[in-house]
Amino acid sequence: MQIITVGFVYAVYENEESVHKILHTCSTKTDRTLDDGRCEYYLDVYSQRANSRRKSIQIIPWFVEDSQWIAEGDYTSNGYGNWEQRLNSTECINRTVFVGALHGMMTAYALARICHELFGDVEYAAIDTDRNKYPIGSGRVVFVNAHSYYAAVTANYLMIECDKFCKVIQIDPYVSDNVPCTGNNGQWCSNMGQYFCRSLKCMKYYCATCWDLNSNHLTTQTNECEPPAMVHKPLMRNARTA
Ligand SMILES: [Zn+2]
Ligand SMILES: [Zn+2]
Structure with a gap:
């Protein structure tokens, strides 16, 4: 040893x-x-x-129940059979953020509380875990309102300070893997949307071809004056629990 x-x-x-x-x-x-x-x-x-x-x-043990936090209230009855179905619905994904670079001691409850205080009501938070159910440093948060979602996505980075650690966590839109490509110039495309453009001007899914065809994506140089939330940046599907 x-x-x-x-x-x-x-x-x-x-x-x-x-x-x-x-x-x-x-x-x-x-x-x-x-x-x-x-x-x-x-x-x-x-x-x-x-x-x-x-x-x-x-x-530092990990309590399995700390991987998930669900707000009180009967969200499941809202037209969905169970939580998994609800969370994977487009309606929910449009209010879900991916959170990266999390500290290993961050529980789903603590994450939900921090996001609630900063951006607004949260209905669900989860910490991604490995096959041993130990946290891998990422998670997701589902906000109640789209307004909170946009506020979080625009913030992009968040500094969490406490007596034990000080850490900058990263917030991005949560990317689904089964959304079709938006197409280009109103033209229909049969491909799957492999890339999600996180610019507030786009916030859409594109396949590789349509990404390149989009005139906003032509320039590789970033405009210095442009706020980060406006920059066209492709995101791919985030890490998720195995
Ligand atoms: Zn396409
Ligand atoms: Zn874009």
Whole structure:
């Protein structure tokens, strides 16, 4: 076994029981600025190299239920059979943002709360996880109103400051993989919309051909005076839970 004195390491246990065991031996700290009802766990370890010098390491578990947050209220009855169907509907995707560069300790609840405070009501938030159900640093937020969605997309970057970390997170429109191409100049196109233009002037899906045909996309030089939200920039489908 390699002993790492600086940095971090991931440990995947074979059984969930082991996670409970390790957390039981940890000391806890309940006050944290994220204020999401969770606490921090610290484990005392003795380094063999440094003559049994005690070192406190932080153990960061991920509670599976923190991957998803759903606002109170019966949104499912709104014409959809279940949440998955609702979230994948065009109507919902048009109010969904992709959030990247998230801190590993950010819960769906905390993310929803931050977005609510800054941009408006949120109905759903999710943290993307890997096959071990551990967060991978991205997520999505569904706003109640399109107005909040546009405010978030226009902000593009968000600085989150708390006692533990300070991190700039990235907000982009959430890109669906089953929207047809918008076409060019009102001409119908049978291709799938592989690229989403995040410029507030477009906010549409295009296939590679129609992207190039669009006169707004001809110039490769960016206009310095143009606000970032107006710049034509292709987005592809975001990472999502496997
Ligand atoms: Zn096309
Ligand atoms: Zn565009």
